[in-house]
Amino acid sequence: MLDLYQLDLDEIAFALSDQTDYEHRWLINPDTGEVAFWSSDTGIDGETLVDLDELDELPIDPLPSYIWYQDMADFAELVDDERARRRLTRAIEGRRGAFRRFKDELHEEFPNLLPAWYAFRDSRARRRAVEWLADNSLIENDAASQYLTEHPDPDLP
Secondary structure, X not given: OOOHHHOOHHHHHHHHHOOOOOOEEXXXXXXXXXXXXXXXXXXXXXXXXXXXXXXXXXXXXXXXXHHHHHHHHHHHHHOOOHHHHHHHHHHOOOOOOHHHHHHHHHHHHOXXXXXXXXXXXHHHHHHHHHHHHHHOOOOOHHHHHHHHHHOOOOOOO
16 A cells, blocks of 8 residues: 555646546556656657556546536635625536636636635645545555545635
């Protein structure tokens, strides 16, 4: 088992959120916890082509976008400012462009909420990384539970 506090949770969280394409993958070494980037063009070391099946690393598959969407919805719902709550909720309505509209609304209308959004988003992402590690038996369930208890969602303005 890996030591939770020796792992780069931000890097694992990024890998879980990376929705860009399937020509590359993020991998984790189950023995060391080291995260690596694999590409169909450059392999794992940037020079040597290698098939994913030949590697001992575990793929970190991205989580579906609706999970990350829910963070925006939860943030909008929890903000104290009624006007911000309405506008952020409206920004994420509709199928396409919700992430961009949410970001634009924050940057243009509510820049004072940006630090709270980043803290909320990052906290949720790290918590998901810990859950993913536990679900894949890379860390002890007790360590995951303790982390999740000690790192709740931050308070919002």
